[in-house]
Amino acid sequence: MNTELREIQDASVTGMMSAEEPTLSEATVRRLQEWGVSRRRFLTYCAGMASVMALPQALVPKLAAAATGTLEGAAVMAGKPSVVYMSFQECTGCLESMVNSFAFGGGEQIENLILKWISLDYQETLMAAAGKQAEDHLLAMTDAARAGYVLVVDGSIPRLQEQDKDGKPGYGYFVSGGRSGVARFLSAAENAGLIIAVGTCASFGGLPHAFPNPTDAMSIDDVMREYGVNKPLVNVSGCPPIPEVITGTIMYYLLKGMPGLDDLKRPTVYYGRTVHEDCLREENFDDDGLFTTSFDDTAARQGACLFDLGCKGPVTHNACARVKWNQGTSYPMLSGHGCIGCAEPDFWDMGKLGPLGDKQGFYFRLTKALDYDGHGRGRACNSCHDGDGF
Amino acid sequence: MTRLSDIPVKVEFKQLKESNLAIAKFVLQNIKAALEDWLETGRPGAIDLKNVPRMAPETYDYLKQALGAGETTIMIEAMARVEIRETQYPGVWWVTHINDRGDTVTEIIEITEIPVILKPHAVDVRAGLQRLESALAEPGSEGSSVALN
DSSP states (O other): OOHHHHHHHHHIIIIIEEOSOOOOOHHHHHHHHHHTOOHHHHHHHHHHHHHHTTOOGGGHHHHHHHHHTOOOTHHHHTOSOEEEEEEOBOOSHHHHHHHTTTOSSSOTTGGGTHHHHSEEEEETTTOSOOHHHHHHHHHHHTSGGGTTEEEEEESBEEOOOOBOTTSSBOOTTOEETTEEHHHHHHHHHTTEEEEEEEHHHHHHOHHHHSTTOTTOEEOHHHHHHHTTOOSOEEEEOSSSOOHHHHHHHHHHHHHHOSOOBOTTSOBHHHHSSBHHHHOTTGGGOSTTSOBOSSTTOHHHHTTOBOGGGTOOGGGOBOSHHHHOBTTTTBOTTTTTOOOOOTTSTTGGGGGGGSTTSSOOGGGOOOOIIIIIGGGBTTBOOOSSOOSOOO | OOOGGGSOOOOOOOOOOHHHHHHHHHHHHHHHHHHHHHHHHOOOEEEEGGGSTTOOHHHHHHHHHHHOOOSOEEEEEESEEEEEEEOSSTTEEEEEEEOTTSOEEEEEEEESSSOTTTSOOHHHHHHHHHHHHHHHHSTTOTTOHHHHO
């Protein structure tokens, strides 16, 4: 069986097919009537969201019920799922990406329905509280009595490396509210049901971790391993991640449970394929295909492959070419720029891994012998390929 | 006398890449399996084309032409637009959701009697019935189409 058929068969298991009629519950339709929202308009919205999030269409009623606060069973008793969002060494680009994920379509109320699905209980940039009130609120929201919340983390965390006068580890390069980054994370993680590392900094260390890593920055996975935090972790990498992938991962967990993960703990529904595989220029990635030699040349405008300009699409797992950016408008290769591999570990340092061993920045050209194997710069990739190249 | 519409027209597909053809045919196989399942068990099916790997534009075109056009085309205008086209195979519907900017949000092939988005919901029907009863109860509504508007 060839690769394409195997993939499509896999897809039929993970979301392509569904075999239930997506009928909304009476409670959901009554709520829509109260809001004055057209049921058919709302169904369209939910069908689109399910599609973007790679959820089966059969889950549309559940998605609709969650969006309207009419989900039946345990979820109603527990109230809306609580999300605590903490930031460490980061640039706020991930949050900026996430808050832009809701403008999926028109409709004054529908645009903001994501905030009806979850209760965003702590986010330093968005909330009004500051100082002691904010700290008290964080401790209250992460208390054992509220165990099971989703902890979203962006940014890397510097290792505790300085010693105070008592010989105990100091704050390292991060302190907030009188606590180190490590202490803040460990405290919040203690009662979390799921931890989602959003962005490449949280997932793999990202920019703070890049050579020479002056703060000794660690990924969330590293912190959890070092301090023995045994909680489910999902990495949503990207610099920033695609907005719909961030919210989609949260919704997937809430509606379907833990998503399948690749060997870097990323959801395979979004990171199971390389951006190269869904790229519109992929059809030119043949021996007799059309390749560009400079940005925006005639060939580039005709859909030529950007591989010779250093595109990292063949080794980068993400959904850019499938989900696209800016509400489905475009993605880098469609706009004429190659992928820089921002969803993969150590992408800031990849210039050091160029074929000549010298630092060449983001634009060095991949070579099959040095860079293809394992699809992850030396790591085996068992989730989506057989490691047999292209 | 032979009319223009009596002349059979067969669209010649441009040569598809082998991989794209394989994907299109696999989707068609899935449609066939879903139709068989529906007839046997009554369970409807749906294929979300956006979640089919490597759906190139030419694969969409091939699928559209392979499924052809049936007798029914329905357009829903509810802020967003939904185009529902029956294919040449009864029970197989091509449903396209379009947002208010005119972009295609998703394309779904539904294998069912009537796509669920078309069916009125019992809650809506009851609300409509209440409105009708209220309209009829208004003084002077009997025999007056104006009062019912």
